[in-house]
Amino acid sequence: MAIRPRIRKRVQATRRAANGSAFEKCEECGVVIAIALFDMHECGGEKRKEVKRFKCISSGKIDDFSSFEDEPRSPFVFFLEDFRGKYGGTLVEASGMCFNVWKNMTLEEQEPFRACAAEVDLVHSRKLNEEAKRIYKEDDEADSKDVGKFDKFYEIYGHEEEYYDSADEFWEEDTLLDY
Known part of the structure; x- marks a missing residue:
């Protein structure tokens, strides 16, 4: 077997000034700056133009x-x-002390905080249930048989009402006899 030559990966060369140096002198303030950092240089001279950023247009209220x-x-x-x-x-000191205080509290002292957490959890679960019911209703409305009455362009296809198993279409009884 022949030895294959190594594949060399391309490496991006560092940016250089016109004379080959890695540093360039700012024309406005005269400071020598590394070329890699030249884009971030702000001197007392003329400010660079602000780049206009695209602001998305809201299509509606979310x-x-x-x-x-x-x-x-x-x-x-x-x-x-x-x-x-x-x-x-x-806040850092408060967080450190708070954990030790919480560990040393009795269940009776923790009860108001447990009640508050249970109340918020109950409100959250109610909102989730309402949202699930609302989504379920929207699905029912879309699958309703009344859709054809109100939508002029709604077409009823015959194959939607019939039930086909994917294997029924592939294997017919007369083809099974051949095997």
């Missing part, structure tokens, strides 16, 4: 059914929010 406040959270999160509000220090 209904926001979910809310962050209604998502289920653990009782500890409610305690953490309450503790941070009462504690005067930084």
Whole structure:
């Protein structure tokens, strides 16, 4: 067997100035800057033009059914929010102390936070059930037999009403006898 030559991967060469240097002098302020960072250079001279960004055009109002406040959270999160509000220090210190305080609390002391978490969880599950029912109703409306009455261009196809198994069409009884 012959030894195959190694395949060399192409490597992007670093950008260079006209004289081959990796640094270039800014014409406006006279500072020598690495070419790789030249795009980010801002000097006291003329500011670069801001690039116009495309702002998408909204086709309509998006209904926001979910809310962050209604998502289920653990009782500890409610305690953490309450503790941070009462504690005067930084959030990092409050988070560290809060965990130790929560571990040492009795179930009776944790009860208000557990009740609040259960209430939010109940509201969230109700919203999910309502959304599921609404989606189910929309599906029923689309599959309804009344669709043909209101839509002038709706066509009823005969094969939609009949039930075919994919194997029934492929294997007919007379072809089975040949095998």
